[in-house]
Structure formats: structure tokens, C-alpha cells
Amino acid sequence: MESNVKPMPLPGKPAAPDTGTLKGFLRFLAQELKPRGKILTPFNVVTGIIILVGIAIIAVRFARGLGAVTNLSQAYPWGIWIGFDVVTGVAFAGGAYILTFAVHILKVKKYEPIVRATVLNGFLAYVFYSGALLLDLGRPWNVVNPIIGNAFGYGSVLFLVAWHFLLYTLVLFVEVSPAIAEWLKWVKAKRIIQKVTTATIILGVTLSTLHQAGLGGLFLTAPSKIHPLWYSSNIPVLFFISSMFAGFSMIIIESMFTHRIFSDRLDEAHRASHNKILLGLAKGSASVMAAYLFLKVIDLTHGHQLGLLLTPMGYWYLVEVAGFTLLPLVLYVVAIREQSTRLVQGTAVLTAIGVILNRLNISVIAFKWYEAVRYYPSWMEIWVTLAVISMELWVFRWVITRMPILGAPPDFTAKEGTLNNLDDAEVVRWKVSSSWKVSAS
């Protein structure tokens, strides 16, 4: 597309083909698709086996029906493929909308170094979770019905969720695409994308608001099935608010790993501001959690459910709300006062567990808590979930090592031969040692 940005060929390495032509693009893609670095690392072997067996299980699922691999029943139509993969996974992907909101709308420059990684994470999460959703649908080939079909169920919360889910995935793709354009060195494309950035992000925040809330709204139709401690007409609001601190904690956790594993790809600015960023995220998370707990207390007292706290389900409720929401809130506050990033990271893990508990409680555990025969996931359901996560990690790693996600984006306005970042990107190799550490060769 732009011939004047051809990078300087590195010694001993074929020149990067011109991606402007179809032939050049395909050659470039073929070259990039090749694995880099050592293949037989412990991480690759373990996740590779998980993915292979997972694919076999998925094949059985499509050949013989959901009953062949899942523990789903007439009483429990939704298991962990919905409750964990979709309902929990989407909450954690909330980091993308909250961070783009902070950086692009509120212009908080501090978080700029982590926006791309977070958005990429969000995008991949959506792609893989909607993929996992297809596994759970009985008739996935009809998934387009509410989108292009003649049967629009306007009155359905799921209709709302499906549309916002689809549109937001497209929005996330647009938000990721500057990195793709830089990777392909498509200068003009990047310029066009940059023009629509603000509008895209506003659309993304709007869509996220409704579909994070909508995922909770799905459960409004089950007042007689969800334990009264968890059922509330505020579920949509609670889901929306908790998706914020789920997003914040996921960014913190994710940065723990990327900093260790992809440390060579981080630029100095990123590294230097990292502590500040973590403490800022902790502040954001803590304030949102306070609002969330306030709403929880209102629900509890207005519903006159205090007596229910002294039942087995009540204790379980306290584990979730006091142990994994109130406690992390306190710890975040302590961490902010002590300026301890270590504590922030640990607390983020606790918070994430709290979010997982909350989503699983509403969709699986406190759902039909009265049933004599309870649902618990089969090993194959768990395995497929792990396979989906493994596949996502592979793609995440592939993108991180090839596209300018963690480092500063290349400067397209500079003159030929000064695309330092891009050339650096080509030098970096994958080398996963036994400690999962990547170092430049």
C-alpha cells in the first residue's frame, strides 16, 4: 500500500515482502504464521495436549449431542460453558471498555501503555467466548436467525445480548486494528482507522454497558429458581458495576504475566509507569467495589433477607460477598495507602475469584439450589473450557510477539529507515524457557 515505508532488511533475514500486493501479503502472512523459537516447551506441550483432546471432545459433542460430553440436564440447561466461559469471561473482558473510556474519553494518559494489550485481550476473549457459546448451542447453525432471520425476538433480553455481543466484538476488532495495520505496514488504513477511533470507543462503551448489564438481565426471568439472596431486580446494574472491577483486576493480573513473560517487549516508558498504573487501577477497582457493596447491602435489607444469611446458602453468600468482595476492597485500600503493588496484585486475584464466584453462583450454584440432584460439570466440560483458554493464550502470544501491542507503536510519520520499533519487533524471538520466560535472542 505504501512503498516508502519498506523496512531495512536485516542481515541474514529475507526482506519483509511488500504487504500491499496480494502475493506479498500472503507471503508475509505465511512467514509470520511460522512458529518462532523453541517448539517443545513445557507450556506448549501441556496446552497442546489440552487443545488436541479438547478438539476430540468437541467432535464427540457435535456427533452425539450435548448429553454425550456434558452433565447438563433438563433441570440445569446451562452449565459452566455458559456460566463460566460466557458469563464470567465477558465480565473479565470488561477491562477493554473501561480502559478505552479512561484513556480516550477522559484523556487519562497514564493508562495509555496498557490500552492495546487490554483491548487485544478483550477482543480475543470475545472471539473465543462466542466460539465457546457455539459449542453450547444445540443448533449453532441457526445462530444467525436473530441477526438476519425473519424472527426478531425484540422482547428477549437474550436478543439484546446477542446483538450487543456481536456489535461489540466488531468494535473491539476496530480498536485492535491499528496494531494490525502497523504490523502489515498499511499506513493509509491506519490513518482511516484513527479517524473513527473516538466514535468507535463511544460505541464500544455504550454496547458494553448494555450487554454487561444484559447478561445479568438474562436471569431476571428466573425469580423462582435463583436463591433469594442472589436474585434481585438489580441484577443488571450489579453485573454492570462488577464488570468494571472484574475488568480492573483482570488488567492487573494480565499485566503480572505479560511483564514476566514478555518483559523484553516492554518499552521503558511502560516499565517506569507500571507501578503508578497498578495503583491507579487499584483505586478505580476499590471505588467501584464500594458502590457495588452498597447496592448489595440495599438489596439484602430491602428484601428482608437477613434471616437467610444464617442458612448454609447464607454462609456461602457471605463467603462470596464478605470474603471475596469486601475483603479485597479493604486490601486494595491498604495497598493504596502503603503504595504496595505486590498487595495490589494479590488483591486482584482475590477480586477475580469473587467475580467468578458471583457469576457461577447466579448461573449455576444458587440456580435451583433446592434441586435434589445438583449439576456439577463433567471433566469434559472443564477440559473444553481449558482448551478454549489455551487456544486464546496461543493466539494472544502469537499476536503479542508479532504486532506492536506492548511496546510503543511505530512512528509512521517518520522518514524511511527509522522504523526502529518495527525492526526491533522482527528481531525478537520466542524463547520460552522452563520458567516460561521469554528473552530476546
Added chain:
Amino acid sequence: MTISRRNFLRVAGAAGGILLAGGAKSARTAQTPQTSAGGIEFNGMLIDTTKCIGCRACEEACNAQNSLPKPEVSFSSESVFEKKRDTTPDAYVVVNRFPNVKDPDKPIFVRRQCMHCTEPSCASACLCKAMEKTPEGPTVYHKDRCMGCRYCMISCPFDIPKFEYNSPSPFVKKCIGCYDRVARGEQPACAEACPEGATLFGKRRDLIEEARKRIYRNPDRYHPRIYGEHEVGGTGYMYLSAVPFRTIGFRIDLGTKNYPELTSGFLSSVPLVDILWPAVLFGFNYLISDRGEERGKESGDGE
């Protein structure tokens, strides 16, 4: 007996009598529509459990009507009553036996099938209109539209839709109120097969009148309540019983609010958020952005 009779009169006075009074009646009809939007009155069924003898003729007729596979235990065998049964993808109606708290020698038989709610939760939950409430009354299933998400099963307060978990091309199965027969003006197969007249098919309004009449005339025979008259906004299939419904497997905690109303508040906020949010965010962005100021400065500086 006298106590129960007095109790009955009190309840009947409170519930039935007041409801029959003009103002209250119109308020109730507003809450529970008896007719479809087109003005056609919904059909329904009145199931009198005091008349049911547990012969399972309804099950057999349903099986034939819907071409369902033969059951493992024959329809004439009583052994099925030893365990509580639920409907399955292959059995849209099942009869269960319950001990009679009033008269231990006479067990109570209760059939279970789709209730054909006046405002069905399944139909409002379905994102591709595979579940649909017809003007005739039955809630039907369009299998060509269904994507198998099973949200109808989550939403149904009676846990009626059943999913074919062991099929690579599964459908949701449930009683569709013999829609074809009803549309032709016939009654559902199960009602026609019932030898005891325990299932009465007709217009919902007439069925409620009939049910009330039975309760008034035989206060000793009936528990003074029509299950389904108000539950979840009213159901098409309604029940009469000799004993409290709680004791024969019915949920009495479902409330009288129709289920689509549970999500209507949230759904009505959607257009609001979709319009207001972008406007507010653009405003914010514009407020914070210093692009305009910079441009002003540049031109002022004149370089």
C-alpha cells in the same frame, strides 16, 4: 369439616366475591388479559384433579397425536406412579400420584404439561421467536427457528420445555396444546381421550366460571382456589384440587406478575442508554479535548 367450610366461605368471600364486584373485576381483567391482541379469546383447559383416576389415557393419546416413541413402561402399568415423573422430550404430559392429605385412601392424580401461560415467559425469552403464543391459546414451537440456546428452559416457571440432549440436531420439546386440532376447532387429544371428564377444554373465561361454579356448589370437595387463574399472570391450563396445591406438587410461590414484565423495565432502558450514553460520552470527550484550544493557539501564534 365445618371449620374448613367456614374457612372456605371466608376465602371465597374475600377472593371470589370481591373479584366479582364491578370495579375489582375490571381491574383484574386489565391485569390478566383474557383475550389475544386480535380480540380472540384464548382457549384453555380446566383440569379437575378430583375427577382424575390416573388411567393415563391422556398420556397415550398425546403420544399418538404427537407421534412420540412408545414409553418403556406400558401405559396400563401402575408402576410408573412409584416415582415422581417429569415431562421428557418423548412425553409431553405425565400423570403423577400424590398422597391425599384429606383422605389417605384416595390418592390424588395430577397431570403435568405445558400450562400455556397467557403471557408466556418462554416466548418472551426466545430471541428468535421459536416459542410463540398463538391467538388460539396454545404456545407453539417453531423448530426451524430454534438455535437450541435453552433460555426458554431457564425462563419457564414450570420447567416445561425439554431439550434433546442426546441428539446432534436437537430440538426443544413440549406440549403445544394440539395447535392443529385447536385451529380446526377440535379439542386437544388428551381432553378428548379423558374418560372421566377431568379435562375440560374451552374458552378461558368460561373455564374460570365453570371452576368457580364447581367450588361454590361443592365447597367440601374443592380447595377454594383455581391454580392458574392468577399465577404468573394467568395460565391457559388451570387446575382444581381437593387439597392445597402445595401438597400435590404445585409451586405456590410464583406470584401473580406475568414473567415478561420482569424484564420489561430493563428492556425499556435499552433505547435510553443507546441514545443517551453516546451523547453524554461525546459531550465528555469534547469537554476534555484540548484540540480546539491548541488550534486556536496555533493560529494565534501565527508561527
